[in-house]
Amino acid sequence: xxxxxxRRFLLMIPTFIGITFLCFTVTRFVPGGPVEQAVLxxxxxxxxxxxxxxxxxxSDMEQGQISEEMMESLKAIYGFDKPFYEAYAIWLWRVLxxxxxxxxxxxxxxxxxxxxxxxxxxxxGLSGFTLSYMICIPLGVWKAVKHGSGFDTGSSIMVFIAYSxxxxxxxxxxxxxxxxxxxxxxxxxxxxxxxFINETSKLAMFLQEGAQVSDIxxxxxxxxxxxxxxxxxxxxxxxxKHVPAEKRFKLKTGxxxxxxxxxxxxxxxxxxxxxxxxxxxxxxASSTVLMKNSLMENxxxxxxxxxxxxxxSERVVIFKHALRNSLIPIATGLGHMLSIILAGSYLxxxxxxxxxxxxxxxxxxxxxxxxxxxxxxxxxSMLKLFGNIVSDFLYCLIDPRIRFS
Amino acid sequence: xxxxxxxxxxxxxxxxxxAGVAKAVDGVDFEVMPGEVLGIVGESGSxxxxxxxxxxxxIPNPPGEIVDGNIIFEGTDLLAAYRQKDYDxxxxxRGNKISMIFQEPMTSLNxxxxxxxQVAESLVHHKGLNPKEARDHAVEMLELVGIPxxxxxxNEYPHQFSGGMRQRxxxxxxxxxxxxxxxxxxxxxxLDVTIQAQILELMLEVKAKTSNAAILLITHDMAxxxxxxxxxxxxxxxxxxxxxxxxxxxxxxxxxxxxxxLASLPKPGQKVRRLSTIEGIVPSLFNLPKGCSxxxxxxQKLDKCETVPPEMVETSPGHFVRCHLAKPMKSA
Ligand SMILES: Nc1ncnc2c1ncn2[C@@H]1O[C@H](COP(=O)(O)OP(=O)(O)O)[C@@H](O)[C@H]1O
Ligand SMILES: [Mg+2]
Numbered sequence: 182x183x184x185x186x187x188r189r190f191l192l193m194i195p196t197f198i199g200i201t202f203l204c205f206t207v208t209r210f211v212p213g214g215p216v217e218q219a220v221l222x223x224x225x226x227x228x229x230x231x232x233x234x235x236x237x238x239x240s241d242m243e244q245g246q247i248s249e250e251m252m253e254s255l256k257a258i259y260g261f262d263k264p265f266y267e268a269y270a271i272w273l274w275r276v277l278x279x280x281x282x283x284x285x286x287x288x289x290x291x292x293x294x295x296x297x298x299x300x301x302x303x304x305x306g307l308s309g310f311t312l313s314y315m316i317c318i319p320l321g322v323w324k325a326v327k328h329g330s331g332f333d334t335g336s337s338i339m340v341f342i343a344y345s346x347x348x349x350x351x352x353x354x355x356x357x358x359x360x361x362x363x364x365x366x367x368x369x370x371x372x373x374x375x376x377f378i379n380e381t382s383k384l385a386m387f388l389q390e391g392a393q394v395s396d397i398x399x400x401x402x403x404x405x406x407x408x409x410x411x412x413x414x415x416x417x418x419x420x421x422k423h424v425p426a427e428k429r430f431k432l433k434t435g436x437x438x439x440x441x442x443x444x445x446x447x448x449x450x451x452x453x454x455x456x457x458x459x460x461x462x463x464x465x466a467s468s469t470v471l472m473k474n475s476l477m478e479n480x481x482x483x484x485x486x487x488x489x490x491x492x493x494s495e496r497v498v499i500f501k502h503a504l505r506n507s508l509i510p511i512a513t514g515l516g517h518m519l520s521i522i523l524a525g526s527y528l529x530x531x532x533x534x535x536x537x538x539x540x541x542x543x544x545x546x547x548x549x550x551x552x553x554x555x556x557x558x559x560x561x562s563m564l565k566l567f568g569n570i571v572s573d574f575l576y577c578l579i580d581p582r583i584r585f586s
Numbered sequence: 587x588x589x590x591x592x593x594x595x596x597x598x599x600x601x602x603x604x605a606g607v608a609k610a611v612d613g614v615d616f617e618v619m620p621g622e623v624l625g626i627v628g629e630s631g632s633x634x635x636x637x638x639x640x641x642x643x644x645i646p647n648p649p650g651e652i653v654d655g656n657i658i659f660e661g662t663d664l665l666a667a668y669r670q671k672d673y674d675x676x677x678x679x680r681g682n683k684i685s686m687i688f689q690e691p692m693t694s695l696n697x698x699x700x701x702x703x704q705v706a707e708s709l710v711h712h713k714g715l716n717p718k719e720a721r722d723h724a725v726e727m728l729e730l731v732g733i734p735x736x737x738x739x740x741n742e743y744p745h746q747f748s749g750g751m752r753q754r755x756x757x758x759x760x761x762x763x764x765x766x767x768x769x770x771x772x773x774x775x776x777l778d779v780t781i782q783a784q785i786l787e788l789m790l791e792v793k794a795k796t797s798n799a800a801i802l803l804i805t806h807d808m809a810x811x812x813x814x815x816x817x818x819x820x821x822x823x824x825x826x827x828x829x830x831x832x833x834x835x836x837x838x839x840x841x842x843x844x845x846x847x848l849a850s851l852p853k854p855g856q857k858v859r860r861l862s863t864i865e866g867i868v869p870s871l872f873n874l875p876k877g878c879s880x881x882x883x884x885x886q887k888l889d890k891c892e893t894v895p896p897e898m899v900e901t902s903p904g905h906f907v908r909c910h911l912a913k914p915m916k917s918a
Contacts, residue, residue, distance in 0.1 A: 483693040489644055490688075491681035491708045491759075505698050581743040582697055 182577065182584065189573065193566045200562045201276075201555070202269055208551045209265040215285055215549050216261050220247055259285070259551075276559055282552035286545070291556035294541060299560075301373055302530065302537035306522030308453060309460020313468055316461065318511065321472025325507075326499060328477060340466045348463030349528035355455055356532065368455050371534035374437035374448050384451075387444025388432040389416040392424040415439045456533045463529075464521075468511070475507035482506075509579050516572025520565040589661075590617040591800050592641070592684075592767055597655035599633075599640045602648065608871040610636040610650070612824040615898075618767065623790070623801045625815035625832070627808060627847065631868050633824040634804045635689075638769045641802075642686055643668055643676045659684065660766070682712040685760035689772040691752035695744035701728070702740030705759045712763050727758040730792055750781040757789055764797035771804045786814055808851050812836060817904075820844050823869065823879035826898070830905040840907040842884045878910070886911060 208214065224247075247255075256262040263271070275282065281291035324333045357363055360370040369375065378384050394408045401423045402408065414421055415432060432439050437448055479485065480503050488498045514521075526539030534540070538557070545553035577584045599611040611633045618624050626634045639645050640652050643664070657664045659679065667675035680686075685708075688694045695704060705727060706720035715723065721740070728736035731754040744752060753773060760768055770789065774782035793799050803814060811818055811832065818835045820828040820843065828841040839845045846864035866883035875881050881891040888910055898906050899914040 483688060483690050484696040486644055487688065487694045487756075488696065489680070490642055490686045492677050492679070492711060493681075493707070494677060502696050502699075506696070580698065582745045 186570065186574070189570050193570075196566060197562060198273070201273065201558060204558050205269045205272060205555060206265055208554065209261070209268070213549060214261070215259045215551060216252075216255050218549055219255050219259070220252075223247065272555070281556035281559065284545075284550055284553045286548050286550045286553070291552050294553065295538065295556055295560055298536065298538045298541045301535060302523065302526050302539055305373075305453060305456050305530075305535060305537065306460060306526055307518075309457045310464065310518055310522055312457060313461040313464040314511075317465060317468035318472050318508075321469045322476055322499075322504065324469070324473045325476035325480065328473075336469075340469055343462055344466035346462065347528075348459035348461075349532050351462050352455060352459040352529055352532040355458070359455070369452050371532075373452055373535050373537075374445075375452070377434070377436055378439070379434050384440065384444055384448055385433065387440045387447065388435050389439055389441050389444075390421075390429050391415045391432040391435070391439065392421060392429050396424050396428040398423055456529055456535060459529050459532075460522075468514075471514075472507070472511055475510050476503060479503040479507045505579075509576065512579055513572045513576045516568045516570070516575055517565075518568065520561065520568050523561055523564065588620055591620045591660065592618040592802075593656070593658040594637070594641065595656040595658070597637065597640055597657065598653045599636050599645055599650060600653050601650045606872045609824050609874075610871065611640060614655075614821075614824075614826055616819050616826060616829060618800050618802055620766065621798045621800050622816045623803060623814055625811040625818045626802065626804045626821055627806065627811050627818060628821035629847075629864075629868055630806060631871075632821040634806075634821055635771050636824075637821070638686065638771050638802065638804055641769065642680060642684065643673075644686075678712075681708045681760075681765075682763045683765050684767045684769065685763065685765045686769040686771065687753070687756045687760050687773045689775050691749050691756060691776060694756060695752055697744055700741050700743055701747070701755055704744075705740075705755065705762060708759065708763055723762065724758070727762045728755065730795065731755070731758045731788060733758075749777055750785060753777060753785055754788065757785075757792060761792055761796050761799065765799050766797065767802065768793065768799045769802045769804070772806070773803075774810070775805070775807075782810075783813075786810065790814060808847050820847070823874060824871065825879060825908065826906075827880065827909070828905075828907050834902070834905050840901055840905070840912050841880075841909050842886050842911075843880045846883075846885075878908075 253262065260268055260271075272282075279292065281295070283289065284291050284294055287294060320336060324336055327333050356368075356370060359365050359368045361368075375382075375384060378388065391413045394402070394412045394414060395410045397405075397408075397414075397420050401420050405420055408414070408420075413432065413435075415435065415438065417438070421429075437445060440448055476499075480499070482503075485498060485503050488502045489495075493502075523538060526537060527543050528539075529535070530537045530539035531543050538560075541553060542557040542561075544550070545557065594614055594616050597611055597614045598609070601608040601610055614633075614637055616624070626637065628634055636645065636650070641657055641659075641664075643652070645652060652665060652668065655665060660683070662675065664676055664679070667673075695701070702721055702724050705724035706715075706717065709715045709720040709723055710717060713720075725736050725740055728740065733739055733751060733754055739747075744755075747755065756773075768789075773789065774785050777785060789801065793801060801814075803810070805811060815832050817831045818829070819826055820835070820841065822843050828835070828839070828844045835844060836848065839848055843864070850863050864883055865885075869875065869879065869882055875892060876895070877893045878884070878891045878896050881887050884891065891910055894910070896908050896910045896912075898908045899912050900906050901912050902915050
C-alpha cells in the first residue's frame with residue numbers, strides 16, 4: 182500500500198508538468214497577450230497626445246508605429262523574448278523555488294496575492310461545502326429509507342429544480358430580488374463584509390467605542406504618524422488605551438473593522454448567506470442523489486438481508502450496516518473538496534464581488550495577467566492532484582477491501 | 587410423537603410485478619420436527635427460497651407479500667403477529683431461535699466489518715453478552731467450524747476469506763445463539779464441488795455438537811438430499827408435489843416429477859453416458875396450466891391432468907403425493 186502511494190506521488194510530477202506546459206504554451210500563442218495589450222495601450226496614449234498636440238495626420242501614423250527596439254524590450258519585460266519551451270523551463274525553475282513571478286496588474290508578487298485571497302475563498306467555499314453535506318447526507322438517507330413515498334417524490338422535485346439552475350445564476354436572480362436592487366433590501370449586494378456602516382444600519386448597535394485622533398496624548402501620537410487629526414480610531418487600535426476615559430465615545434458610523442467581535446461575525450454571516458446558498462445549491466442535487474442511490478444500492482445487498490436475518494432492527498441495519506458502506510463514495514469526494522470549491526468559486530465570487538481566489542483568477546484572465554493566471558493554475562492543479570491522493574487515502578481508510586490488497 | 591417445531595400451513599406468498607401476480611408460493615403445508623433434517627428440493631424457480639424467506643419474513647415488500655397462511659413456531663403463530671404489524675415477535679426469533687444461511691457466501695457478509703464483529707453481533711444482540719464475552723464465544727464458534735487460528739483471523743475482513751471459509755463463518759454466525767431451527771438455502775451451490783461435501787458434513791457435525799437444531803435444507807440436488815436429510819419435501823411451481831422420508835422418496839417415488847429428478851442422478855457403479863433430464867421447461871408462473879402444474883412435462887399424463895388440479899393424498903403413513911395417479915392408502 183505504501184508503494185502505491187509513493188507511486189501516486191511520483192506520478193504527480195509528470196501530470197503537473199503536462200498541465201502547466203499545456204497552459205503555458207496556450208498563453209504564448211493566443212492573440213491579445215500582454216505584449217499586444219501594452220502595444221495597444223501605447224498606441225492609444227500616443228493617439229491621445231497626438232490629438233492634444235494638434236499634430237498632422239501624417240506624423241500620427243509614425244507616432245503609432247512601434248520601433249523594433251521597443252518591441253524587443255516589451256517582449257523582454259513580459260518574458261516573450263525567448264522561444265516558449267525555454268521560457269517554460271525558466272518559469273518552471275522559478276516555480277520550483279516558490280517564485281510565481283510578479284503580477285502585471287497589481288505589481289505585487291503573485292504568491293502574496295494568492296496567500297491574501299485564498300482564505301477568503303476557503304471560508305466561503307468550506308461553509309458552502311459543509312452545509313451542503315449537512316443537508317444532503319441526511320436528506321439522501323431519508324429519501325432512500327422512504328423511497329417512493331410522498332416525501333421522496335416531493336424532495337425529488339426540489340432536486341430537479343436545483344439541478345437545472347447553476348448556483349451562480351440563482352445568485353444573480355436572488356441578488357436582484359433581495360439585494361436592494363429592485364424589490365427587497367434584506368441582503369448586502371455583494372462583497373465579503375460591510376465597507377461603510379451608517380447610523381441607520383442595524384449593525385450600528387455593534388460598533389465599538391472610539392476616540393478622536395486629536396484626543397490621543399501628544400507623546401503617543403508621534404508613534405502613529407499616519408493618523409490625521411480628523412480621523413477616529415476604534416477600541417482595537419493600540420493607541421486607544423491612552424485616550425482618557427472621558428474622551429472616549431461610542432462610534433456612530435464606521436466600517437467592518439469598527440464592529441465588536443459579535444458584530445463582525447454577524448456582518449460576515451450576513452454577507453455569506455447568499456453566496457453560501459449558491460454553493461449549496463450547486464452541490465445540492467448531485468450530493469443528494471449520490472447519497473440516495475448509494476444507500477439504495479446497499480440496501481439491496483445480500484449482507485443487508487443477513488443483518489435482518491440476525492434479528493437486528495431496521496434502524497441498526499440501515500444506519501450501521503448499509504450506511505457505512507454507502508458513505509464510501511461520499512467520503513472519497515472529500516478529497517476533491519478543495520478543488521471543487523475553487524472550481525465553483527469563479528462565477529460565484531464574480532457575481533457577489535467577493536474578493537477571493539476565484540475572482541482573482543477571473544480578473545487575471547480578462548486582463549491577461551499571465552503570471553497570476555499561471556500561479557492560480559499551479560495552486561489549483563496541485564490541490565487537485567493532492568485531492569486525488571487524499572481521496573484514495575480516505576477510500577483506504579473506510580474500505581478494508583482496498584486497505585488490505 | 588413429539589410436537590412439531592415448525593408448522594407451515596397454507597402459506598401463500600405472491601409477487602406483484604408489472605407482468606402480473608406471480609404466485610411464487612401457493613398453498614404450502616409442511617412440518618419440521620425438532621432436531622430433524624428436512625430437505626426441500628425442486629428445480630430453480632419452484633419457490634424454495636421464497637418459502638424459506640417467508641418463514642423468516644424476509645420477503646422484499648414490495649413486490650412480495652405473504653398473503654395467507656400460518657407459520658407456527660414453538661406454539662407461536664408468527665404470521666398472526668406479522669399481520670398485526672407486530673414485527674418485534676419475528677425480530678426476537680430471527681438469528682436467535684431460527685437462523686439462516688444463504689446461497690451467496692461472497693456477498694452475504696458485510697465487507698466493512700470484521701468477521702469477529704459480525705459473529706459477535708447477534709450474541710450481543712440476543713444473549714446480552716458484553717463485547718468481550720461475545721468475542722470469546724465468537725472465537726469458539728469459529729474454531730468449531732474449523733477456521734484455523736480463529737483468534738487472529740477474527741480481526742480480518744470477509745474479503746480475506748475464501749468462499750468456503752465465508753460459508754463456515756456464516757454457519758458459525760447462524761449457530762452461535764443456539765437456534766432450534768437452521769434454514770440453509772442452497773448453502774453449497776455457490777461453492778467448489780470439492781468443498782461442498784465438507785460444508786454439508788460440517789453443518790451436521792456442528793449441529794450435533796451444539797443445540798441439535800432442526801435443519802431445513804434447501805437444494806436442487808437430490809444427491810445432497812440423499813446424504814443429509816431425514817425427510818424430503820419436493821416442490822414444483824410454488825406447490826408441494828410430494829413429501830416422504832428419504833428412503834421412501836428414493837425407493838418408491840410416486841410423483842412423476844420426483845421420478846424425473848431421481849432419474850437425473852448418476853447411479854453408483856453405473857457407467858453414465860448421458861444423464862436423463864426432465865423434458866421441457868418450467869412453465870411461467872403467470873401462465874400455469876389449469877390442472878396439474880407439471881402436466882406440460884409429465885410422461886404419464888392423463889386427460890384430466892390438464893383441467894383438474896390434483897389434491898394431496900396420503901399413499902402410506904407420512905407419504906403425501908399430489909398426483910392423479912396416486913392411490914390413497916386404505917384407511918384402517
Ligand atoms: N424479488 C422478486 N420479485 C419478483 N418475483 C420474485 C422475486 N423473488 C422470487 N420471485 C418469483 O418467485 C419464484 C420462485 O423463486 P425462488 O423461491 O427464488 O425459487 P427457487 O426455488 O429457485 O429458490 C421465481 O420464479 C420468481 O417468479
Ligand atoms: Mg433459491
